[in-house]
Amino acid sequence: MLIERPEANAGTTGREREMKDIIIVGGGYVGLSVAVAVKKAAPHLEIELMEAAPEHVWQKDERASAIIAAAINMLKTLELWDDIKDDAQPINDMIVTDSKTGEPVKPVxxxxxxxxxxxxxxxxxxxxxxxxxxxxxxxxxxxxxxRHGAAVTAFENNGGHAKITLAGGEEIATRLVVACDGVRSRLRYMAGIKTVKFDYGQSGIVTTVAHERPHNGRAEEHFLPAGPFAILPLKGNRSSLVWTERTDDAKRLVESDDMVFEVELERRFGHHLGKLELAGGRRAFPLGLTLSRAFIAPRLALAGDAAHGIHPISGQGLNLGFKDVAALAETIVEADRMGLDIGAMDTLERYQSWRRFDTVRMGMTTDVLNRLFSNDIGPLRVARDFGLGVVDRMPGLKRYFIEEAAGRTMHDKPKLLAGEPL
Incomplete structure (x- = not known):
């Protein structure tokens, strides 16, 4: 569909402002990355980002994220890596164990x-x-x-453009809305997009610890009866923890005093890195599987957690979002260069077909892994440990899993993930 650009104020009311090309709702990593990727390749497009949170909330985030090699390619291509690399800790190797909580020796x-x-x-x-x-x-x-404190309260498709309404009553017309507003996306709900949802009855405790000995860039994934316990290396003698527990137990641990928390932490962490000390706050996040039945609607595209929420067992949640960014940005930029309507359904269908299979596959994979390993059933433990041992003895298969984890085996890889500019 060839685009006919509307007049600056055509079809607007007194409360509407000039037509924008793209409105992005959500100012986290995915929303910002979409904005930067598109604007860098197509600087003439008018992009505005709506963030419901106050301006400086992001500065209080103590968490860290595992970013795969393909997503690092994108950060480098967008000229972001030089401002990040000094704080980035490479994951040089990884071990996987399967044991009971508190066991002094965790067999690898x-x-x-x-x-x-x-x-x-x-x-x-x-x-x-x-x-x-x-x-x-x-x-x-x-x-x-x-724009901070800009909560979107309504979304409407008017055929040739969309319209969003902010909490104060302001209305903004745009050719395309990109929803990056999280796993409980209001835009997704407003557009009538259904989801497949499952609650695992688990929560992920996230915190940072300092330890006496260096980690040497090693990540650890300990499969325990309540769920995986991941130790992820940070700069210096520090590690980020993603600690899965049943929801009631996670709530109790987060609300307990430091001594109780540290005792339970040490039972799971072990003593191989020496003395431990809490180096940040602790929070618990409910874990579940949420997959959108569609990634697009007329004049709307979902990206990041608005399109999918998965278990952190594989560390792929944010990386799925970055894959969305690369595919959506390429779809938008190429359509614009060909003179097509960037918000038309036939344009957005390319993005949806590009991302949906990979997302469903990863969602199902994490679901199966969590169900397989988050238990203490004897025969199942024997079977899964045998399977891990077989993989460990097959270099070719192990190499494939490493390449898969790095994002290098992705079919029809978007340019940004391959390190190519749009």
């Missing part, structure tokens, strides 16, 4: 000690604050407007 069943084919780490641990800071600085350089 699987190791990923080799680097990926390019001799680069298959992932880096990056503080969330560092990543958001770099994205916001780049957005400012590119002239992208970020």
């Amino acid at each position: 069943f699987l190791t990923f000690a080799d680097r990926a084919a390019t001799n680069e780490p298959f992932a880096y641990m990056i503080p969330n604050v560092s990543m958001v800071r770099a994205l916001r600085q780049k957005a400012d350089e590119l002239g992208i407007t970020i």
Whole structure:
């Protein structure tokens, strides 16, 4: 469909402002990345980002995220990596254990000690604050407007354009709305997009610890009866923890005093890195599976957690969002260059077909892994430990899993994930 650009104020009411090309709802990593990727390749497009949270909330985020090699390619291509790399800790190797809580020795069943084919780490641990800071600085350089405290209360498709309404009553017309407003996306609900949802009855406790001995860039995944306990290396003698527990137990642990929390932490962490000390706050997040039945609607595209929420057992949640960014940005930019309507359904269908299969596959994979390993059933434990041992003894299969984890086996890879500019 060829685009006919509307007049600046055509079809607007007194409360509407000038037509925008793209409105992005949600100012986290995914929303900012979409804005930066599109604006860098198509600087003439008018992009505005709506963030419901106050301006400086992101600076209080103590968490860190595992970012795979393919997503690092995108950060480098968008000229963000130089502002992030000094805070990034490469994951040089990984071990997987399967044991009971409190066991003094955790037998290792699987190791990923080799680097990926390019001799680069298959992932880096990056503080969330560092990543958001770099994205916001780049957005400012590119002239992208970020509006804080801008909660969207209504979405309407008017055929040739969409319209959003903000909490104060202001209405904004746009050719395309990109919803990056989280797993409980209001835009998704407003557009009538259904989801497949499952609550695991688990919560993920996230915190940071300091330890006496260096981790040497090693990540650890300990499968325990209540769920996986991941130790992820940060710069210095520090590690980020993603600790899965049943929801009631997680709530009790988060609300307990430091001594109780540290005792339970040490039972799971062990003593191999020496004395432990809490180095940050602790929070618990409910865990479940949420998959949108559609990633698009007329004049609307979902990206990141608005399209999918998965278990953190594989560390792929944010990386799925970055894959969305790369595919959606390429779809928008190529359509614009061909003179097509960037918000038309036939344009957006390419994005949906590009991302839906990979997302469903990853969602199902994490679901099966969580069900398989989050229990203490004897025969099942024997079977899964045998399977891990078999993989560990097959270099070719293990290499495939490393490449898969790094995002290098993705079919029809978007340009940004391959390190190519749009």
